[in-house]
Amino acid sequence: MSDAKTEPSGGHLTAVQGTAMYVGAVLGTGVIALPALAAEAAGPASLLAWLALVVLSAPLAATFAALGARYPDAGGVATYAMKAFGHRASAIVGWCFYLAVPPGAAAAALFGGAYVSAALGGGTTTTTVTATGLMIVVTAANALGLRVTGRLQFMLAGLLVTMLLVAVGLSLPKAESANLEPFAPHGWMAIAPAAALLVWSFAGWEAITHLAGEFRHPARDLPRAAAAAVVIVGGLYLLVAFAVITVLGDDASGSDAPLGDLMARGLGGDARYLAAGAALLLTMGAMNAYYAGAANLGAALGRDGALPVWFARGSVAGEVPRRSLALVSALSFLALFAVVLTGLGTKPLVLLTTGSFVAVYAIGVAAAVRLLPKGTKGRGSALCAIVAVVALLVMAGLYLLWPLAVAGAALLYLRLNRHRRPAEATAGDAPEPLLETTADGRESGS
Secondary structure, eight states: OOOSSOOOSOOOOOOHHHHHHHHHHHOOGGGHHHHHHHHHHHHGGHHHHHHHHHHHHHHHHHHHHHHHSSOTTTTEEEEEHHHHHHHHHHHHHHHHHHHHHHHHHHHHHHHHHHHHHHHHHOHHHHHHHHHEEEEEEEEHHHHOOOOHHHHHHHHHHHHHHHHHHHHHHHHGOOOOOOOOOSOTTTGGGGGGHHHHHHHHHHTTTTGGGGGGGGBBSHHHHHHHHHHHHHHHHHHHHHHHHHHHHHHHGGGGGGSSSSHHHHHHHHOHHHHHHHHHHHHHHHHHHHHHHHHHHHHHHHHHHHHSSSSSSGGTTTTTHHHHHOOHHHHHHHHHHHHHHHHHTTOOOOOOHHHHHHHHHHHHHHHHHHHHHHHSSSTTTTHHHHHHHHHHHHHHHHHHHHGGGGHHHHHHHHHHHHHHTTGGOOHHHTTTTTTHHHEOOOOOEEEEOO
């Protein structure tokens, strides 16, 4: 039994283009810093954390691809939560996404700033000033209605892939197997906290579901694109992590700009300037996407009653959601200055963000188990993904308190503002009947 009908949807994206979009969504700014953070947490054993995340990604990617193919709606996980569990679950997903952006954007800005300070010097001051400048530029660009185009985002993703391959290719000849010993200097249990950090690098498998309706054959092309992307992204991450550990050795755990250090080993010190420029472009592109997506999401939440109606300004196509953007920007600056003033660094920001992603994945997979028909590959992937989600929940640990607090706040807001709840959301509380695809192509309720 197929997961969905295979007729053309009227879209234009092919499996190859979809693969490129998946790679661009998942292969983000985390890779420019997280190999070093993971090495600090678990040493060479962090390679097992990378491998575990690649393995866990496969059923998650397949599950969201099956959901996107069967329900090609721009709402993505929020839509699946609505169909499976109703308005409250959908609001929780929306809040978790919305409030994951500020700590995530602050961490990304600091990652980019670290590459500048590695090239120019100045330490924390240069890093903080650069991060602040990135936030100001991205906020201003979004307030003016400017957007990084999809074509430019593809170029930035291509730049990242090129940067990774160049850094690895130039540095691997200087790899030393002795740097793999001791393999687990902090004990085997340190692999779990390293993996919790790395969830950041693998977040994004749900992102392309928002574009499922743009594929020519969603039921056929989405699963193919997801499978290819898991292989490509996983391979690149493992290559970079291996190079960072075997080439940099003990220096890996203390590096703020591991790719720059790899390129410097291969090309010389001047390579850090090249790495800094590439890191700034990548960070700016990623942050622009974060801010634009979150600002639009906040406006939509305000329109639909999940946030105060004051934020709804800008929810109409063609308008700029400046009020929602202002909140995202303010919270991002707050997160940035909080970790800078306390000296905590980027690790708490990364873990707060990944905690939110794990919560969204948990709701999405639960929705898949309820929505996808029995006996289909998508349902099988969803059941396997339950194991992945449980593992991710364990890895996230105490940082799940953040999405739990966000969920509680969302439910409290809905309870206090029941009069603003849209009529269509009320009707959506009852899950829609599932649709099975029969042998002759017709759909029947199940």
